[in-house]
Amino acid sequence: MLQFDRIALPPETEALRGEVRGFLAESGAHLARPNSDFTTGHDPAFSRKLGARGWIGMTWPKRYGGGERSFFERYVVTEELLAAGAPVSAHWIADRQSGALLLRFGTEAQRERYIPGITRGETYFSIGMSEPNSGSDLASVRTSARPVDGGWVVNGTKLWSTDAHRNHFMIALVRTEPPSDNRHAGLSQIIVDLKNDGVRIRPIRNIAGGEDFNEVVFEDTFVPADRVVGAPGNGWKQVTSELAYERSGPERFLSAFRVFVELVRAAGAQPTPAQAALIGRLASHIMTLRRMSISVAGMLEEGKSPEVEAALVKELGNNFEKQLPELARLVFADRLPAPAHERFRQAFTDTLLLSPSFTIRGGTREILRGVIARGLGLR
Ligand SMILES: Cc1cc2nc3c(=O)[nH]c(=O)nc-3n(C[C@H](O)[C@H](O)[C@H](O)COP(=O)(O)OP(=O)(O)OC[C@H]3O[C@@H](n4cnc5c(N)ncnc54)[C@H](O)[C@@H]3O)c2cc1C
Secondary structure, X not given: OOOOOOOOOOOOHHHHHXXXXXXXXXXXXXXXXXXXXXXXXXXXXXXXXXXXXXXXXXXXXXXXXXXXXXXXXXHHHHHHHHHHOXXXXXXXXXXXXXXXXXXXXXXXXXXXXXXXXXXXXXXXXXXXXOEOOEOOOHHXXXXXXXXXXXXXXXXXXXEOOOOOOOOOEEEEEEEOOOOOOOOOOOXXXXXEEOOOOOOEEEEEEOOOOOEEEEEEEEEEEEEEHHHEEOOOOEHHHHHHXXXXXXHHOHHHOOOOHHHHHHHHHHHOOOOOHHHHHHHHHHHHHHHHHHHHHHHHHXXXXXXXXXXXXXXXXXXXHHHHHHHHHHHHHHHHOXXXXXXXXXXXXXXXXXXXXXXXXXXXXXXXXHHHHHHHHHHOOOO
16 A cells, blocks of 8 residues: 655754755856756766765765765755756766665675765766667566676667766666566676777767767677676566665656746746746645655665655656646746746756656656556556
8 A cells, every 4th residue: 555654854954955055056167057857967077076075875884985874864965956956967877776776786896896986976877777669568678698608798779778878887687598488587687887898879869959868789798797786587676676766756856846946036026826826836746746755765764665655756746847847838938027038948948858758767657657556456
């Protein structure tokens, strides 16, 4: 059954919030074109500054460079960064899920090798799940890894791999045994060195003109044995365990937040009744989604795996963030004074063009609704 405990952020997180806001106020150079979408803005210098502050790998053990802080503290930092439209994409995946995956399933040598660089904001990871003809139905992946002396030979193609052309590593889901009646058996996760393993990476242009995701082709690519994460064959269990981290965070409802900020600013102290009604409606949605998302952070803090609750937050949150620019356009677009209009227009166009992806990346709406229905015992 679904459960969202009422959780308030602990009071000590407020001091941290103030620290992050202070830091952002001094980071103007990195915030020239603020965008709350977590995949926009690959800025290694900014990521390193966050690392130096201890704001990457915040919940991880200190012996690997982590902060041993709570999921609530992490939550506050991530929501402030997104709300400000800070460029977080370089370290985002590594911080959100690859590092956590390595901590949970990786070998000690892998943890020592990769995690300190992640926490310093220097080492970036991509997700290698989707393939041509394998997205929602992830168990159908065909990229294969054949055992050879000292490692594996990988063949196949990964698709939509965000920032693979910029990042250092990818954790790829591959088939290490031929398909069998058990579709979830024989899958493994391996770490691919995107700079040195000889993979072919082709950026794919999106509708906004950006080149953020890629096709990654493996042609007899050799990967050493010590780069398998966990036990060979355990890939399905591992990859699904990543999803609670991937699906529940504030990035799943804040992608359009900068449009909201510009909209409130443009409406000023005396909004029209239609503007006031829209601002109230959007604000109440954000507050509700935020409480649900914080509740999931609370469950992660307690060591639970709230996959179904996370799917619900993502499904509702993606729907909201996709609608926000369109609602804003209907109520505001033609009624703004020139300077406010320009700031609004920039946030609006950047976000509107990216918004089709909000309900696809990280699992489509239909798939999430299936997860929720199963969690409710309806299928
Ligand atoms: C901006 C962006 C970034 C991405 N980044 C990454 C990344 O870094 N790494 C990565 O591995 N992937 C990434 N993806 C891929 C993403 O995870 C997939 O696109 C997504 O899971 C859908 O898979 P698909 O594109 O193959 O579509 P399909 O699975 O072919 O789905 C097509 C349509 O059919 C529907 N559908 C499919 N199966 C069912 C079903 N059983 N019941 C009902 N409806 C169904 C879907 O909801 C969808 O509407 C990214 C995608 C985007 C848009």
